[in-house]
Amino acid sequence: MGVYSFKELEKLLPSVGSINGMQVKDYIQALTDDNLIRVEKIGSGNWYWSFTSDTKKSKENMINKLKDEESKLLATIAEAEQQIEEEMAKRQNDDEMLEDDGMDRKALTEAHHALVQENAALEKELALYSDSDPAEVMRKVEAANKLRESALRWTDNLEALEAFLISVTGDRAQVGEVMLRACGEEYVVGEGLKELVVPN
Incomplete structure (x- = not known):
C-alpha cells in the first residue's frame, strides 16, 4: 500500500503505466469511480491510496453476486425446462386422444379454419336480412312515431x-x-298549412 498526492501520481503514473500525462486525471477519476482506489481530502490536497484487502473484498463481492445470479438463472432454466416437459406431455396426451378419434392436430386446425370461414359467411348472410329483423322494424316504427x-x-x-x-x-x-x-x-294562402299525411 502506498499513499500518494495528486501531483505525485501525475509524475509517477506516466512512467509506470505508460499513460499520457494529460490523461492522468481522467484515469484517476475512473479508478475512483470504480472504487479501485480511495481518495480523501487532507488539508489542501487530495490523497489517494488502495488497500490490497479492498481489492480482494471487491472481487469476492463480485464473485458472490455472479454466483447468486447464476443460481437464479439456473433455477429459471430448470423451471422453464420443467414447463416444456409438462407441455410436451400434455401435447402427447392430446395427440393420442385425437388419434383415437381418427383426427390429428393438422386436421383439427383445418376444420377450425373452415368453420371460422363458414361462420363469417353466415354472418354476412344474416346482415342481408336485417330489414326483416323484428328489433330493427320496431326501432324504425318508434322513430317514425316520434317524427310524426x-x-x-x-x-x-x-x-x-x-x-x-x-x-x-x-x-x-x-x-x-x-x-x-x-x-x-x-302553406297555402287563405287556407293555412297543408294537411299532414301520416300513414298509420
Whole structure:
C-alpha cells in the first residue's frame, strides 16, 4: 500500500503505466469511480491510496453476486425446462386422444379454419336480412312515431302563431304572406298549412 498526492501520481503514473500525462486525471477519476482506489481530502490536497484487502473484498463481492445470479438463472432454466416437459406431455396426451378419434392436430386446425370461414359467411348472410329483423322494424316504427308527433306539435305551434299574428295585426293577407315566406310550399294562402299525411 502506498499513499500518494495528486501531483505525485501525475509524475509517477506516466512512467509506470505508460499513460499520457494529460490523461492522468481522467484515469484517476475512473479508478475512483470504480472504487479501485480511495481518495480523501487532507488539508489542501487530495490523497489517494488502495488497500490490497479492498481489492480482494471487491472481487469476492463480485464473485458472490455472479454466483447468486447464476443460481437464479439456473433455477429459471430448470423451471422453464420443467414447463416444456409438462407441455410436451400434455401435447402427447392430446395427440393420442385425437388419434383415437381418427383426427390429428393438422386436421383439427383445418376444420377450425373452415368453420371460422363458414361462420363469417353466415354472418354476412344474416346482415342481408336485417330489414326483416323484428328489433330493427320496431326501432324504425318508434322513430317514425316520434317524427310524426314532432311534426304534429310544430303544426299546432305554427297554427297558434298564425292565429296570434292575425289577432294582433288584424290583417289576414299580410300574415298569410309572412307564413308563406316562413313555411314555403307547405302553406297555402287563405287556407293555412297543408294537411299532414301520416300513414298509420
